[in-house]
Amino acid sequence: MTYTHRFNDFEVTISPDLDIDYTDQTDVIFSPTEYYLDLYLQKTDIRLGRQSFSWGSSPIQSLNNFLTPVTLTEFVLPDPEDLPDARLALSVIQYFGANYLHAVYAPATRATELPDVESIWFPAQSAPSFVDLAFEPAQESSLFDGHQFAFRAALRSLPQLEIDLMGYYWTQPLPSLGIYFTPGAPGENPLITLRQELRRSWMAGAALSWSSGRWIVRQEWLIIPDRQVHRFNIPVSRLRAFSLDPQSDLGVLSDFELREDGYLISKPSLSNTTGFEASLWGGTLGGEVQTRILYGVTDNILAEPITFSLIGFFERSFANDRLQILSLGTYQPTGRDFWGRLEISYQATDTFSIGTGGNVFSGPEPEPLYSELTFHSFRRNSSFYLKFTLDL
Numbered sequence: 001m002t003y004t005h006r007f008n009d010f011e012v013t014i015s016p017d018l019d020i021d022y023t024d025q026t027d028v029i030f031s032p033t034e035y036y037l038d039l040y041l042q043k044t045d046i047r048l049g050r051q052s053f054s055w056g057s058s059p060i061q062s063l064n065n066f067l068t069p070v071t072l073t074e075f076v077l078p079d080p081e082d083l084p085d086a087r088l089a090l091s092v093i094q095y096f097g098a099n100y101l102h103a104v105y106a107p108a109t110r111a112t113e114l115p116d117v118e119s120i121w122f123p124a125q126s127a128p129s130f131v132d133l134a135f136e137p138a139q140e141s142s143l144f145d146g147h148q149f150a151f152r153a154a155l156r157s158l159p160q161l162e163i164d165l166m167g168y169y170w171t172q173p174l175p176s177l178g179i180y181f182t183p184g185a186p187g188e189n190p191l192i193t194l195r196q197e198l199r200r201s202w203m204a205g206a207a208l209s210w211s212s213g214r215w216i217v218r219q220e221w222l223i224i225p226d227r228q229v230h231r232f233n234i235p236v237s238r239l240r241a242f243s244l245d246p247q248s249d250l251g252v253l254s255d256f257e258l259r260e261d262g263y264l265i266s267k268p269s270l271s272n273t274t275g276f277e278a279s280l281w282g283g284t285l286g287g288e289v290q291t292r293i294l295y296g297v298t299d300n301i302l303a304e305p306i307t308f309s310l311i312g313f314f315e316r317s318f319a320n321d322r323l324q325i326l327s328l329g330t331y332q333p334t335g336r337d338f339w340g341r342l343e344i345s346y347q348a349t350d351t352f353s354i355g356t357g358g359n360v361f362s363g364p365e366p367e368p369l370y371s372e373l374t375f376h377s378f379r380r381n382s383s384f385y386l387k388f389t390l391d392l
């Protein structure tokens with residue numbers, strides 16, 4: 001639901017949301033997800049309030065679409081449009097004909113909402129039997145104590161070609177998890193606490209989209225000069241061997257250095273996406289190849305130097321666009337894991353629709369201390385679902 005009221009050059013918008021916690025039947029929250037004031041001038045648009053942003057060119061998973069934090073507590077069940085969680089910000093767009101400059105200021109940092117460590121959606125589904133695992137979410141900054149800025153130059157005056165150049169001083173898109181050890185009392189396991197860190201840094205991005213007939217080709221880049229990764233004082237291969245058989249190398253316990261910095265250091269990274277979208281077979285077919293290169297990886301760093309993701313989707317409508325079929329798949333060659341999704345929905349009336357679908361996760365068990373997100377962790381979460389949508 002969205003309510004809009006306009007007077008003169010101003011426009012007020014409120015988008016309420018009904019949030020139901022199914023684990024507690026009494027927990028029903030009715031709150032606005034977005035509320036903002038728009039001011040329209042001759043060549044300038046100004047928006048102040050709680051709002052969402054969509055940057056980048058990819059329709060599937062844009063590298064530069066991270067200004068709005070997302071909620072990943074149950075990331076396969078909601079619509080992708082429902083994942084972003086609006087934030088308080090000031091947005092100014094200055095038009096130069098078909099081109100424009102877009103500046104965003106946010107007075108406080110906000111974190112990607114990760115699930116609790118006991119949730120079936122927590123990325124680390126298992127830990128060595130001789131340790132206990134805990135998770136601490138990030139502490140968001142107070143108002144005007146976490147300034148962030150983003151700038152975007154959009155070139156739209158060229159035929160068939162769209163170019164975006166972005167610059168950021170913003171919270172990094174991938175959450176950093178600091179590792180903190182607490183020795184256990186006699187007879188108790190030591191505790192490993194994963195603490196979500198919020199790190200602001202300078203970043204740069206670019207997006208290019210070229211269209212010709214039924215085809216659209218997209219390219220996107222994101223540069224993070226100081227991406228956070230884990231570094232230990234002993235080789236990761238030795239830690240992996242110890243996690244498989246602690247009795248094989250008890251010297252790890254005495255050689256391992258205990259630190260209070262979360263074992264986090266900075267390394268430059270370059271992410272790239274190459275994709276296409278085409279109108280074929282009566283529907284829309286798309287695919288992407290995402291690559292991330294991390295520079296300066298050594299034996300002591302818990303990170304993959306290069307990772308790949310292959311993403312494909314197909315969407316088609318029938319019965320005057322009332323019946324829609326969507327299939328989406330992601331394969332990660334680095335971990336050889338896969339996530340597939342199929343959804344069928346029917347628009348029964350102008351305000352009511354019903355849908356059904358399913359998610360399948362698969363992949364081999366990764367080696368111990370695998371640093372990347374793997375769909376193997378969610379293999380038990382494969383399921384079918386029913387979805388009802390009512391637009392008021």
